[in-house]
Amino acid sequence: MLDVPFGHFESLPDSINNTTQIPSLFTFQSNPYGADGQFVVSPFAGLSAINNGVHSSEINLLAAYQLSEKVLNIDSEVYLGTILQNAADPKLRLPAGEPVKPSEWLRKVAPDVTKAELEDRVTAPNTGDYPNLQPSLFTYNGLIFSPNSGNPDDIASGTFLFANNAMSAFQNSLVPPANRTEENLRALKSGSVIRGAKVFKQANCATCHIPPFFTDNKIHPVDDIGTNPARAQSRLGLNKFLVKPQIYTLDTPVPIPANAQVLDVPTEDVSETPTTLPQGILPNGGYKTTSLRGLYLSAPYLHDGGVAVGSGSLSFAKDGSFTVVDPSGLGLTGTLSQTKPADAASSLRALVDRELRALVIAANKANPALVRSNLDGTGHDFYVDEQAGFSPQQQADLVNFLLALDDDPSRF
Ligand code: HEC
Structure with a gap:
């Protein structure tokens, strides 16, 4: 933590030390998003996907902990236990001196998963059941931030993906102030x-x-651009495990009803196939x-x-x-x-x-x-x-x- 310079952040659960500077938010027409352009499909040309990433994975390191086994080569119980042992909330901390399985402990202290790791989140249509979720180009941990519909006390309440899209529309309205120096x-x-x-x-x-x-x-391969490669590699480990990106229609209420209509997210001109990372990121990483x-x-x-x-x-x-x-x-x-x-x-x-x-x-x-x-x-x-x-x-x-x-x- 003390290594990180002012104005920088590190939010990717990828086991790579790839601190990045906080980007400016003049997002209109500057897609794809993220330093490496990994957020490239979704409404608003990838912007809703990065907004979703922030809320579904970057502030929720417990979600899809099962992926740690495949992607990070860290046993999922070890991954969960590492995070829980020093949890900010003392109620969640693993008990001292008493052997417990972290996943069982978590359910004991936070029995309702929809109020814990999955609060305000739904699983993408074809990504499986929690915690065995599969990543896609739309959501790299299988979750989508989408608080329940019809709650007048929650400004993020709406139909499926409403809050992420609303944030995208707002960000795209931001322009740099005139340089009057x-x-x-x-x-x-x-x-x-x-x-x-x-x-x-x-x-x-x-x-x-x-x-x-x-x-x-465009995303330019790091081998051409030559800037420090660490951040460019953040999603390479997921490439083998991607499923086709799918979402619900934007008029779907939340919680998602059983008969909800599902859409394929188009990936033409972005990646070779719907289940591979964007061109430019493969094979060695890239920067947009x-x-x-x-x-x-x-x-x-x-x-x-x-x-x-x-x-x-x-x-x-x-x-x-x-x-x-x-x-x-x-x-x-x-x-x-x-x-x-x-x-x-x-x-x-x-x-x-x-x-x-x-x-x-x-x-x-x-x-x-x-x-x-x-x-x-x-x-x-x-x-x-x-x-x-x-x-x-x-x-x-x-x-x-x-x-x-x-x-x-x-x-x-
Ligand atoms: C082959 C494509 C390409 C060419 C040619 C190119 N750039 Fe870039 N530029 C990029 C990419 C890709 C990045 C992002 C690299 C990174 O952050 O690692 C970038 C980043 C930048 C940045 C940093 C922006 C920021 O907010 O940090 C500046 C400034 C810039 N370029 C200016 C220039 C100038 C001036 C030239 C000509 C002398 C130039 N570029 C030529 C692709 C290019």
């Missing part, structure tokens, strides 16, 4: 932003970061192309946030070049690991300048907590520096362009 207004006025747009095109950034949402909506809207608010960069430079570390000259004046602010080591913010303009320099990036990576790799967490800022080697044939002014212009992508990026 003095630096941005100056860069717009001087023509630097427009020159930067041309550099962006010339450096082939727009082949993947396609305007106006600055993404191609991040949208670039609101970058001025979301430093540090890359899924691991490893591309981080604090303000005051660089000094900028009139010709657009920079010098490192304070190396102690480089990397997560010099910023979020010490709860100091990363600076957007300086961190973007580190994204596109290979010499500065090497210093940032070295600062991350000198920090054992970051090494354990697989946070290093490597990869995405698309540089706009003198070695790539660009002047310092062009690099500065590109950064100003990236910082200007706010609520209305289509104007570029």
Whole structure:
């Protein structure tokens, strides 16, 4: 826990130390979702599936504990016992000195499973009976967050999937606030932003970061993108066990009646078959192309946030070049690991300048907590520096362009 830098989280029960930075929520048209794009089918182009994932598995590590045997190679009773032995609620903790089977203990202290692990959740149509649930592309633990219909006291109450879809609709309405900083207004006025747009095109950034949402909506294999692979691998262990993704029609009341109508979730153009992980994730994991809207608010960069430079570390000259004046602010080591913010303009320099990036990576790799967490800022080697044939002014212009992508990026 103490290894995790500020602004990062780790929520996947996959036995891989793959902390990720908390992403911004400008979700509209930036599907698929999750750093690796694993949430790719469902209403709202995968957004309802990631919202469901948060509520069905990430805050509920007990659900589908039987999968631990197959996926993590951890006996399911050992998995359950490990979580229960130090449960936050003392009533759930395994009794000291008395041998018990964790699954039997759990039912003894929480007899009604619908008020315990399955509270507000239904099982997907073809995923089996709890706890022997099968994963699918729609729900990686077989559960779907869907509180009972007709409860006026619960704003999440509705027909099947209502709450997840409502959250998706809300998130898709969020836009980055306009960048009204003095630096941005100056860069717009001087023509630097427009020159930067041309550099962006010339450096082939727009082949993947396609305007106006600055993404191609694709998952790129980690072998091509080269960023730290740990997070890309989080679902590979499930690939062999996937069942066809199915849901109930959206007018189905909850609890689900016996005659409820079932729909196949379409997976064409997403994965080879309905029971395989998305293209790009297979065979070795991948990362989806991040949208670039609101970058001025979301430093540090890359899924691991490893591309981080604090303000005051660089000094900028009139010709657009920079010098490192304070190396102690480089990397997560010099910023979020010490709860100091990363600076957007300086961190973007580190994204596109290979010499500065090497210093940032070295600062991350000198920090054992970051090494354990697989946070290093490597990869995405698309540089706009003198070695790539660009002047310092062009690099500065590109950064100003990236910082200007706010609520209305289509104007570029
Ligand atoms: C081959 C496709 C591809 C090309 C070309 C490409 N990118 Fe990316 N970009 C990606 C992917 C994939 C990611 C996510 C990688 C990760 O997080 O591990 C990404 C991430 C980023 C991020 C981080 C966003 C964030 O919120 O953390 C920025 C900024 C960025 N790219 C800018 C650029 C620029 C500038 C160029 C051109 C010099 C460029 N990209 C070229 C695919 C590409």
